[in-house]
Each structure stands twice: as structure tokens, then as C-alpha cells.
Amino acid sequence: MSITIRPATDVDKPAVWAMLEPVFRGGDTYAIDADIPQDEALAYWFGPERRVFVAEDGGTVLGTYxxxxxxxxxxxxxxxxxxxxxxxxxxxxIAREMLAHSLKVAPEFGFRAMQYNFVVSTNTRAIDTWQRAGFEVIGRLPGAFNHPVQGYVDALVMYRSLV
Structure with missing residues (x-):
């Protein structure tokens, strides 16, 4: 697999929606309404001031951030x-590749740190990935997320300096 990460364009929106829809509908990792319509989901993901990227292999989009x-x-x-x-x-x-890319380009955009404001505590794969990349849990919001299966679970604030 040869992953290329590049800025997303409008042409990528159908592929991005195909990835966002099951994640948002699942309701277990993002604090987004599970029934968010496609146009609102894409407006959120591609929102003002956001730089959006896609990770692809041979022209197939496999990830976005x-x-x-x-x-x-x-x-x-x-x-x-x-x-x-x-x-x-x-x-x-793919997530590790996108994380590495984001850590590389963030300082180029003038950022000195990266912070994840609301990491659902049951999303252990993501937490492990972020921690292996040097992120620290700097805060815990008790019962802040209503998980569709596990009920009220904590959300974490994670942080990493880029300098």
C-alpha cells in the first residue's frame, strides 16, 4: 500500500461522505447528531477555516482529516x-499516516500545539494511537458523552506540543 495524503477538493466529497456517514450514524466516536443530513455533515467537515485532507492509495480515498x-x-x-x-x-x-501528516504540516501552518477537545473514552484505539504519538490526557470530562451502547462515558482532552 502506498498512501498519498493531499488536500481534499469538492470532487472528494462523495468519498468523504461515504466514510463519514457510518461513523456519524454509529454515534460512538463523534459528538455529532447520528441523523445529520449529508449536506450538513459535509458543511461541518469542510467548514470555514478548516483544511481538509484525504489519504488515498491508487486513487481510492481511504481516510480523511x-x-x-x-x-x-x-x-x-x-x-x-x-x-x-x-x-x-x-x-x-491509515489513521497513523494521517496523524503523522497532520503533525508534520501543522507547524507549517503556524500551529505550536495540537489539542483534541473531546475524545470519547471508549475509543481506545484512537487514544492508544494518539498516546503513542506523544499526546497526553490533560483533562477528563466525567460522563460527558452519551454512548449509544455504554451510556454516559467520559470524554478526554488530549494535547501535544509541536515545538
């Missing part, structure tokens, strides 16, 4: 990202 400043003004040097991997590509290192 966005990067956006976490806060404005005095907090604009910290970015936030969201990542989704196609169901058929999970467990093949």
Missing part, C-alpha cells in the same frame, strides 16, 4: 483535528 485552529485570538496557535478512516481500510495504518 481536517485541521482547524482550536480557538481564535490568543489561542489560535493551537490546532484541532478530526480523523476518519474508511471501514474497509481500518487497521491498516
Amino acid at each position: 481536517y485541521m482547524v485552529r482550536n480557538q481564535k485570538g490568543g489561542g489560535s496557535h493551537v490546532c484541532n483535528c478530526g480523523y476518519v478512516t474508511a471501514a474497509a481500510a481500518r487497521g491498516k495504518g
Whole structure:
């Protein structure tokens, strides 16, 4: 597998939606309404100020992520990202590739740190991936996420300096 990560274009939106839909409908990793319509989901993912990328192999889109400043003004040097991997590509290192790419390009966009504001505590694969990449859990929001199967679970705030 030879993964290429590039900026997303409007042509990628159907492939991005194909990845977002099952994740958002599953309701267990993102704090997004599970019944969000396609146009609203894409407006969220490709929202203002977001840089959106896709990971592909041989022209097939296998993952997507966005990067956006976490806060404005005095907090604009910290970015936030969201990542989704196609169901058929999970467990093949796509998320790690996208994470590595985001860590590489974030400083090029002027970011000095990366923060994930709301990592669902049951998303252990993601937490493990982020921690292996140097992220620390700096906060825990008790019962902040209503998981569709496990009920109220914690959400984590994770952070990593880029300098």
C-alpha cells in the first residue's frame, strides 16, 4: 500500500461522505447528531477555516482529516483535528499516516500545539494511537458523552506540543 495524503477538493466529497456517514450514524466516536443530513455533515467537515485532507492509495480515498485552529485570538496557535478512516481500510495504518501528516504540516501552518477537545473514552484505539504519538490526557470530562451502547462515558482532552 502506498498512501498519498493531499488536500481534499469538492470532487472528494462523495468519498468523504461515504466514510463519514457510518461513523456519524454509529454515534460512538463523534459528538455529532447520528441523523445529520449529508449536506450538513459535509458543511461541518469542510467548514470555514478548516483544511481538509484525504489519504488515498491508487486513487481510492481511504481516510480523511481536517485541521482547524482550536480557538481564535490568543489561542489560535493551537490546532484541532478530526480523523476518519474508511471501514474497509481500518487497521491498516491509515489513521497513523494521517496523524503523522497532520503533525508534520501543522507547524507549517503556524500551529505550536495540537489539542483534541473531546475524545470519547471508549475509543481506545484512537487514544492508544494518539498516546503513542506523544499526546497526553490533560483533562477528563466525567460522563460527558452519551454512548449509544455504554451510556454516559467520559470524554478526554488530549494535547501535544509541536515545538
